[in-house]
Amino acid sequence: xxxxxPVDTNPYSAVAARKAAKLAINTWAxxxxxxxxxxxxxxxxxxxxxxSSAMSxxxxxxxxxxxxxxxxxxxxxxxxxxxxxxxxxxxSIASETAKKSLRLMVKKGSTLDMILEQAAQDGSDFIxxxxxxxxxxxxxxxxxxxxxxxxxxxxxxxLVVKEEKSVNTVMGILDQDHVSQExxxxxxxxxxxxxxxxxxxxxxxxKGLDERVEMKMGEVLDYYASKGVKAWITMVKExxxxxxxxxxxxxxLVGIWLGKKSFLAKIFSxxxxxxxxxxxxxxxxxxx
Amino acid sequence: xxGKEKTSILLLDDEPIVSKRLKPSLEKRGYEVEAFxxxxxxxxxxxxxxxxxxxxxxxxxxIDGMHFLTEVKKKFPETEVIVIxxxxxxxxxxxxFQKGVFDFLAKPxxxxxxxEVIKRAENRQRERASK
Amino acid sequence: MKTALIYIEENLASSMALRYTxxxxxxxxxxxxxxxxxxxxxxxxxxxxxxxRTWEHGIEEAGLQEVDRLLKTERIDCRFLxxxxxxxxxxxxxxxxxxxxxxxxxxxxGRLNTASVRDxxxxxxxxxYRKMTCPSLIVKNLVPIDRxxxxxxxxxxxxxxxxxxxxLFDPESxxxxxxxxxxxxxxxxxxxxxxxxxxxLNEIITPLADKGWNIEKKQVxxxxxxxxxxxxxxxxxxxxxxxxxxxxxxELLAMLPNPILICK
Numbered sequence: 206x207x208x209x210x211p212v213d214t215n216p217y218s219a220v221a222a223r224k225a226a227k228l229a230i231n232t233w234a235x236x237x238x239x240x241x242x243x244x245x246x247x248x249x250x251x252x253x254x255x256x257s258s259a260m261s262x263x264x265x266x267x268x269x270x271x272x273x274x275x276x277x278x279x280x281x282x283x284x285x286x287x288x289x290x291x292x293x294x295x296x297s298i299a300s301e302t303a304k305k306s307l308r309l310m311v312k313k314g315s316t317l318d319m320i321l322e323q324a325a326q327d328g329s330d331f332i333x334x335x336x337x338x339x340x341x342x343x344x345x346x347x348x349x350x351x352x353x354x355x356x357x358x359x360x361x362x363x364l365v366v367k368e369e370k371s372v373n374t375v376m377g378i379l380d381q382d383h384v385s386q387e388x389x390x391x392x393x394x395x396x397x398x399x400x401x402x403x404x405x406x407x408x409x410x411x412k413g414l415d416e417r418v419e420m421k422m423g424e425v426l427d428y429y430a431s432k433g434v435k436a437w438i439t440m441v442k443e444x445x446x447x448x449x450x451x452x453x454x455x456x457x458l459v460g461i462w463l464g465k466k467s468f469l470a471k472i473f474s475x476x477x478x479x480x481x482x483x484x485x486x487x488x489x490x491x492x493x
Numbered sequence: 494x495x496g497k498e499k500t501s502i503l504l505l506d507d508e509p510i511v512s513k514r515l516k517p518s519l520e521k522r523g524y525e526v527e528a529f530x531x532x533x534x535x536x537x538x539x540x541x542x543x544x545x546x547x548x549x550x551x552x553x554x555x556i557d558g559m560h561f562l563t564e565v566k567k568k569f570p571e572t573e574v575i576v577i578x579x580x581x582x583x584x585x586x587x588x589x590f591q592k593g594v595f596d597f598l599a600k601p602x603x604x605x606x607x608x609e610v611i612k613r614a615e616n617r618q619r620e621r622a623s624k
Numbered sequence: 625m626k627t628a629l630i631y632i633e634e635n636l637a638s639s640m641a642l643r644y645t646x647x648x649x650x651x652x653x654x655x656x657x658x659x660x661x662x663x664x665x666x667x668x669x670x671x672x673x674x675x676x677r678t679w680e681h682g683i684e685e686a687g688l689q690e691v692d693r694l695l696k697t698e699r700i701d702c703r704f705l706x707x708x709x710x711x712x713x714x715x716x717x718x719x720x721x722x723x724x725x726x727x728x729x730x731x732x733x734g735r736l737n738t739a740s741v742r743d744x745x746x747x748x749x750x751x752x753y754r755k756m757t758c759p760s761l762i763v764k765n766l767v768p769i770d771r772x773x774x775x776x777x778x779x780x781x782x783x784x785x786x787x788x789x790x791x792l793f794d795p796e797s798x799x800x801x802x803x804x805x806x807x808x809x810x811x812x813x814x815x816x817x818x819x820x821x822x823x824x825l826n827e828i829i830t831p832l833a834d835k836g837w838n839i840e841k842k843q844v845x846x847x848x849x850x851x852x853x854x855x856x857x858x859x860x861x862x863x864x865x866x867x868x869x870x871x872x873x874x875e876l877l878a879m880l881p882n883p884i885l886i887c888k
Contacts, residue, residue: 206599207606232581232599235606277586304590304597328603386510387601393579394599402857407736414736423636426766431507432552432579437765437857437881438636441739449739 206394208234209329211241211320211355214259215344221335221366222263224488228333228364229267231398233277233305237327238263240311241319242292243346252286252294252311260309267307268298279303286311316348320355331391332363338486356491357463362391363491370487372399374457377492378441378450379425380408382417384462388492389428395458395490396434403429403436404457406449414440454485462492499525500615503544505535505561506577507553515548518604519611532556536564543569546595546614548607551578551585559588566593571621573614577607625653626792627705628730628761629722632660634690639698641734641763644883646700648761648769651797654730658695658708659722661715662687680712687712716752728758730792737764737881744878748867748886756888759788763883769860772798774828774839777805777873780865782827788887789863795836802828802839803856806846807872813847813855820844853879861885 210225212218222238229236240256251257264283268276279300286294292313297306312319324332336352337344345351356363375395396403407414407422414422422438429436441449450459461481481489502524504512512528519526527544529535532555539547547565551558562574573595578585581599589597595617596610630645632638648654662683687710695708711718723731735747747753753760772793774785804821808814818825821844829839845852849872856862863885867874877884 206602231583231586233586233597234599275587328605330601330603390579390600394581397580397582419636423639426636426640430766431554435767438640438736439739439881440736445739 206232206234206330207327208232208236209239209320209324209327209332210236210263211239211316211323211332211334212260212263213240213316213335213345214255215335215337217335217337217344217367218259219263219335220369221333223266223369224364224366225333226266228331228394228398230276232394234331235306235308236267236278237308237310237323237329238267239320239323240309241316242311242313243316250288256311257286260311264298264307264309275302277303277305278307283309316345316351317354317358321358321360324359324361329359329361330387331361332359334363334365336365336367338367356489359491360493362388362493365489365491367485367487367489370456372401372456372458374404374453375399375401375490376404376406376453376457376459377425378406378408378446378459378461379418379422380415381462382415382421384421384425385493388462389425391490391492392460393429393432393434395460399458401458403434404453405429405436405438407438407440408446409440409442411442411444450481450485454487458488458490459485460490460492499523500546500611501525501544502527502546502548502611503535503538504528504548505530505532505553505558506548506550507531507555508550511550511577515604515607519608522608524611532558532561536561539565539568544572545618546611547572547574548611549574549576551576551589552580559585559592562589562594563592571618573618575607575610575614577602625655626729627655627657627726628732629657629659629719629726629728630732631719632658632691632694632708632734634694635734637734637736637763638694639734640766641732642694642698642700643766644734644763644769645732645761646698646702649702651769652792652794655703655705657705657722657726657728658691659719660687660691660708660710661718662710662712663715664712683712684710716750716755719752720755723756723758731756731758731760732763733760734763741875741878745870745874748874748877753866753886759792759888760886761883762886765881765883767860767882769798769883771859772800772861772863773856773859774800774802775805775856775862775864775873775876776802776824776828777864777871777876779867779869779871779873782824783831784865784887785863786828786831788865789885790832790835790837792885796838799840800832800837801841801843801859803841804844805852805873805876806844808846808848810848813845813851816844816846818842818844849876849879852876853881857881863887 240260242253267278278298279302281298281300283296284299286296289295294311297308334352352365405422405425407418426436507530509530516526516528532553549558549561565572565574576589576594576597579600586597595614691708859882862880862882865887
């Protein structure tokens with residue numbers, strides 16, 4: 206699994222980095238921690254000092270989180286930054302014991318564009334990104350609602366991390382019939398890492414649950430049953446969804462399967478992802 | 494590995510979709526692939542012949558992938574085993590490496606990622622053969 | 625042998641009900657009668673006499689095909705009393721009519737668990753559930769049946785609970801716990817001393833013990849229906865009695881995601 210962790214110097218990025226480290230150490234993911242430097246900031250020939258220092262601190266979470274076990278990323282320090290392109294700097298952990306790669310990268314440019322570009326270049330399977338408590342709150346310089354935009358536009362699933370909470374249920378909300386194999390596998394990993402229960406939530410309109418959604422829920426249930434994962438089924442009506450998601454977020458990791466025909470757009474009227482992120486005060490997993 | 498012969502890969506995953514996706518892609522890259530969805534048949538097969546590389550899931554119905562990889566390494570220590578799993582934990586990764594696996598990949602992953610790992614495993618075998 | 629009438633449609637709820645019933649059949653010597661009702665009110669029907677009979681026959685055929693498709697897909701390992709029955713008419717009336725002609729020991733149907741208690745209230749408030757004389761099993765989720773909970777609360781008749789439960793299950797066929805639920809408006813659930821409800825609990829424990837049952841855990845909890853429902857998720861089956869009025873016990877039954885056996 207390849208994981209991309211976009212960061213800045215705000216506290217929510219530290220939270221996201223810790224979450225990403227926990228997931229990465231369990232899944233032995235190859236990780237890229239990506240810092241974005243806006244065009245006007247810092248010197249031209251080196252990454253911004255504050256960003257670089259924050260990234261080194263985030264990096265430590267990946268090296269120390271393994272407890273008594275050996276970290277898959279080894280036990281070294283990041284090597285000095287080196288320029289690998291115009292406005293691009295990279296470093297990685299120089300460790301002979303490393304079994305997986307932990308790369309730190311700083312790119313200059315538009316935050317959203319750089320994140321999407323890096324995800325495409327790496328072939329990332331998963332993005333973990335921190336978010337202010339409300340998506341419109343200050344943060345992620347230069348981009349309003351950045352996390353929601355990343356979640357909407359990224360080619361892979363995105364975990365928007367808001368605050369550290371214990372998760373006892375992983376919840377996947379389904380309102381359309383597109384569920385990729387990758388998203389099923391990612392849910393598996395989330396359930397395993399958090400030792401959580403799985404809840405599959407079908408979103409119903411006033412007319413009831415769409416036949417295709419219901420059929421897909423059955424397939425998803427079968428998939429997890431075959432894997433020995435206990436999955437609960439719940440149906441929620443669209444007018445109850447926001448409240449339901451907000452309540453569920455107290456102890457659950459709320460995930461939504463985003464498909465082209467998703468009518469979450471109607472429920473979370475302005476923008477489905479930012480509305481869901483706003484409706485919950487914990488992390489949101491956007492499944493692609 | 495034997496001269497110019499194709500590198501042989503045994504693929505074991507109880508999810509047919511995994512083999513369906515991986516097998517043709519690896520064959521296109523010139524590998525000789527035998528895919529299995531049940532561990533007992535795969536176990537039987539490794540009693541009959543040696544594979545250069547084994548790619549196995551860990552959690553499967555009927556047979557434990559960890560047991561399968563142990564059997565492979567016992568019979569053919571030079572076979573490189575790559576573990577793929579949908580239920581990764583620090584413990585399973587550690588145990589896999591203790592049993593001598595070449596790499597450990599958590600699902601989901603892209604075909605490019607596993608083919609890169611397979612190439613590295615091939616290279617290691619070549620290096621070993623040339624010594 | 626116990627007989628059960630299982631209502632199915634071609635949907636996820638029925639699929640779960642069939643699979644759950646198949647698991648239940650490992651615990652209870654069960655023979656199933658599958659039934660499906662096509663409600664003409666939902667179709668654009670027309671005509672009288674021969675025209676109407678032909679039209680109804682067409683609906684019945686379509687219903688039979690629906691049932692066959694589901695049974696073929698699920699291929700459950702159960703004993704059946706006969707071929708599936710398909711009726712055309714009002715669902716509640718047809719099911720009650722079937723039950724009045726054949727006294728089943730149990731009625732089973734699948735209902736997807738919902739976030740709204742109103743759905744459950746309208747199900748239990750329906751004519752079918754009010755008039756039905758046998759116990760009913762509502763399968764809200766597909767879970768392993770490895771432990772059963774007898775759920776007691778204010779308004780639950782111990783005699784009804786024990787006699788219904790022991791009529792269906794053989795002694796020691798499955799581990800059984802007993803919980804008395806008290807309503808509390810807020811906060812986390814609080815476990816209370818068992819002896820505070822000793823007299824009531826003994827009205828359940830003693831007759832079951834006489835029939836060879838050993839209740840493993842006996843507990844008393846005070847909490848909101850939502851929080852208590854969450855605590856009980858690990859049970860493969862929750863057994864209680866039919867709630868006759870809206871009360872916290874009714875709300876708890878509505879909020880439980882588990883399959884529920886409602887005794888009558």
